[in-house]
Amino acid sequence: MRKKIWIPSARLNDCCVKALSRVGVPEDQIKLTLQVLLTADLQGIGTHGTRRLIPYIMRIRSGLIKAAPKIQITAPAPAVRIIDGDDGLGPVVGMTGLNEAVKTARQTGVAFAGCRNSNHFGPGAPYALAACEQGMICIGGTNAFPTMTPWGGKEVLIGNNPLFVGVPRLKGNHFLLDFAMSVVARGKMRSAAERGEEIPPGWALDRQGHPTTDPTEGLKGFVLPIGGHKGYGLAVAIDILAGVLSGSGYGSGVRSLFQQWEEPQRVGHFFICLNPRSFLPPETFHAHLESLVGMIKSSTPIDPQKPILLPGEIEMATMAKSHETGIPFDEDIWDALLALSEGRYDITVSDL
Amino acid sequence: MRKKIWIPSARLNDCCVKALSRVGVPEDQIKLTLQVLLTADLQGIGTHGTRRLIPYIMRIRSGLIKAAPKIQITAPAPAVRIIDGDDGLGPVVGMTGLNEAVKTARQTGVAFAGCRNSNHFGPGAPYALAACEQGMICIGGTNAFPTMTPWGGKEVLIGNNPLFVGVPRLKGNHFLLDFAMSVVARGKMRSAAERGEEIPPGWALDRQGHPTTDPTEGLKGFVLPIGGHKGYGLAVAIDILAGVLSGSGYGSGVRSLFQQWEEPQRVGHFFICLNPRSFLPPETFHAHLESLVGMIKSSTPIDPQKPILLPGEIEMATMAKSHETGIPFDEDIWDALLALSEGRYDITVSDL
Numbered sequence: 003m004r005k006k007i008w009i010p011s012a013r014l015n016d017c018c019v020k021a022l023s024r025v026g027v028p029e030d031q032i033k034l035t036l037q038v039l040l041t042a043d044l045q046g047i048g049t050h051g052t053r054r055l056i057p058y059i060m061r062i063r064s065g066l067i068k069a070a071p072k073i074q075i076t077a078p079a080p081a082v083r084i085i086d087g088d089d090g091l092g093p094v095v096g097m098t099g100l101n102e103a104v105k106t107a108r109q110t111g112v113a114f115a116g117c118r119n120s121n122h123f124g125p126g127a128p129y130a131l132a133a134c135e136q137g138m139i140c141i142g143g144t145n146a147f148p149t150m151t152p153w154g155g156k157e158v159l160i161g162n163n164p165l166f167v168g169v170p171r172l173k174g175n176h177f178l179l180d181f182a183m184s185v186v187a188r189g190k191m192r193s194a195a196e197r198g199e200e201i202p203p204g205w206a207l208d209r210q211g212h213p214t215t216d217p218t219e220g221l222k223g224f225v226l227p228i229g230g231h232k233g234y235g236l237a238v239a240i241d242i243l244a245g246v247l248s249g250s251g252y253g254s255g256v257r258s259l260f261q262q263w264e265e266p267q268r269v270g271h272f273f274i275c276l277n278p279r280s281f282l283p284p285e286t287f288h289a290h291l292e293s294l295v296g297m298i299k300s301s302t303p304i305d306p307q308k309p310i311l312l313p314g315e316i317e318m319a320t321m322a323k324s325h326e327t328g329i330p331f332d333e334d335i336w337d338a339l340l341a342l343s344e345g346r347y348d349i350t351v352s353d354l
Numbered sequence: 355m356r357k358k359i360w361i362p363s364a365r366l367n368d369c370c371v372k373a374l375s376r377v378g379v380p381e382d383q384i385k386l387t388l389q390v391l392l393t394a395d396l397q398g399i400g401t402h403g404t405r406r407l408i409p410y411i412m413r414i415r416s417g418l419i420k421a422a423p424k425i426q427i428t429a430p431a432p433a434v435r436i437i438d439g440d441d442g443l444g445p446v447v448g449m450t451g452l453n454e455a456v457k458t459a460r461q462t463g464v465a466f467a468g469c470r471n472s473n474h475f476g477p478g479a480p481y482a483l484a485a486c487e488q489g490m491i492c493i494g495g496t497n498a499f500p501t502m503t504p505w506g507g508k509e510v511l512i513g514n515n516p517l518f519v520g521v522p523r524l525k526g527n528h529f530l531l532d533f534a535m536s537v538v539a540r541g542k543m544r545s546a547a548e549r550g551e552e553i554p555p556g557w558a559l560d561r562q563g564h565p566t567t568d569p570t571e572g573l574k575g576f577v578l579p580i581g582g583h584k585g586y587g588l589a590v591a592i593d594i595l596a597g598v599l600s601g602s603g604y605g606s607g608v609r610s611l612f613q614q615w616e617e618p619q620r621v622g623h624f625f626i627c628l629n630p631r632s633f634l635p636p637e638t639f640h641a642h643l644e645s646l647v648g649m650i651k652s653s654t655p656i657d658p659q660k661p662i663l664l665p666g667e668i669e670m671a672t673m674a675k676s677h678e679t680g681i682p683f684d685e686d687i688w689d690a691l692l693a694l695s696e697g698r699y700d701i702t703v704s705d706l
Contacts, residue, residue, distance in 0.1 A: 079463025079632035111431025211656030229580030235665035280431035304563030
């Protein structure tokens with residue numbers, strides 16, 4: 003069991019600013035990076051939070067991520083923006099895309115920003131939140147290095163390509179949906195294997211493509227997509243929107259953040275922003291949205307102790323608390339972040 | 355076992371034109387309706403094809419669907435169109451929305467059409483196909499009358515709100531993804547019950563909200579969403595985009611095509627169209643798309659007899675064959691369509 007410690011968010015922020023600054027990331031790009039990764043930590047999705055600075059900074063030092071990229075924005079059509087990330091940090095490229103889509107949608111009602119030559123960009127929820135805080139609905143996605151097979155296949159070729167949707171609510175309790183196309187993360191199979199437990203049917207196939215409930219076999223094999231062919235199809239659709247359409251990598255052309263150290267990742271993202279004010283008077287939009295939310299929240303739960311939740315409810319509640327409680331870290335991860343902030347790069351972490 | 359007969363598509367078309375014409379649907383709206391429903395039949399998704407004219411026409415005769423609605427199109431922002439369907443036939447309102455989004459995206463690169471006061475609009479695949487045939491990528495969705503519970507709930511409140519994506523390919527073998535948020539259609543549970551078979555875990559809950567493998571209990575209970583909370587969240591997101599944002603019905607405010615005969619359905623749809631030419635030169639876009647398709651199609655299948663399929667591949671192949679083979683119908687459904695074409699409305703059908 004790794005030791006957990008709780009770090010105040012201001013201290014974490016300072017540490018990350020120093021670590022990024024030391025490897026040459028400009029101040030404005032540090033802000034964008036931490037807007038994503040620190041928000042992820044605050045939202046309780048620390049697996050995709052500032053701990054990812056460790057591989058990010060390793061890749062900067064290996065020349066695979068540019069600390070100070072020349073990001074280019076083009077406007078090939080009134081409601082379309084293309085962001086060429088020049089192999090910059092994923093959250094920098096991603097937030098640039100999101101903010102361009104928000105700005106454009108204020109004029110055109112809906113806008114699409116495609117990002118190419120980017121890197122791992124963290125989780126989707128902080129982008130969805132950033133859109134909501136600017137009053138925008140956002141539908142976004144990213145491709146990712148392949149971890150799933152095509153449906154009916156036994157060759158890893160498709161990323162778990164997350165999709166996220168944010169819808170702004172009046173009192174800030176925003177609707178934030180963010181999910182990957184795999185039924186579960188591989189981490190859950192690792193945990194089951196460590197505990198010596200079986201995994202439920204439908205999580206994974208073994209190496210030969212047969213269904214398995216043995217987590218060790220599942221880890222050697224393949225995680226399954228949600229809804230079988232449905233999740234597979236959606237993962238491919240997101241690869242087309244995020245990768246092909248933006249002119250970035252796609253399929254096996256997207257590299258791993260952790261395992262591939264020869265080339266840039268070539269990740270692609272997309273952001274569709276919608277201005278609700280282009281559709282309905284704000285009071286009508288919010289009245290109808292709250293009416294739908296009310297229907298859902300007041301409906302009968304199976305377990306009276308577990309009220310019905312909306313997507314994002316846990317993240318927004320965790321965020322409100324995290325400012326007081328601090329953010330939980332495995333001690334060796336925190337030590338590694340501290341080392342990076344001090345310019346020490348001889349890092350050992352048991353599990354990134 | 356109901357008797358199957360095969361109807362040539364030209365004969366089916368004639369029959370449907372007569373049936374719709376008799377209840378006062380104008381010629382141009384008949385065309386739009388059959389562009390959706392007859393295409394669905396040709397694509398092999400007959401459950402959502404012209405047989406749906408039976409309830410559609412019943413609803414026209416009950417005054418719940420207007421045979422000749424005054425559809426209004428507004429342009430509240432450069433890339434946004436709102437279509438008020440005036441309770442017209444779903445495929446008419448839907449195709450009007452799709453075509454507006456296509457036309458607008460030619461100017462703006464991306465466009466969003468929201469449709470309100472519509473009805474059941476058939477399956478999504480024919481809309482995706484219509485967009486592809488015009489060279490456009492389309493992401494679309496519709497809400498539907500509630501058949502699922504919120505995740506963790508035991509009160510039916512959420513439609514299975516299908517999502518569809520179409521991506522045009524050069525030789526017409528378009529990428530067509532179209533899926534509902536439930537793991538399976540209720541029809542599959544009915545079939546299992548008729549055969550006295552169990553259903554797999556993960557398909558359904560019983561009336562009390564407990565997992566069940568008994569199809570009879572599942573039918574009394576609830577179908578589950580794909581990926582659990584993921585499919586639930588996506589169904590709610592689609593309800594917001596298709597229903598709330600367009601100003602249509604949402605949640606329990608969307609009525610059933612078959613079971614609710616007091617009010618119009620108030621279904622909402624949305625269509626996001628993207629012009630690939632606004633992103634990349636056509637030859638680059640198609641070269642990259644075909645490269646991704648090639649990676650997927652040439653990857654190793656689990657069963658060597660079952661090559662990897664892309665979304666839409668079955669539908670496009672079925673469509674190519676259906677023009678020769680005709681379209682399979684349960685005999686009583688065909689008899690009912692014939693009756694409608696002759697102005698006879700004393701229809702009995704064992705299972706619509």
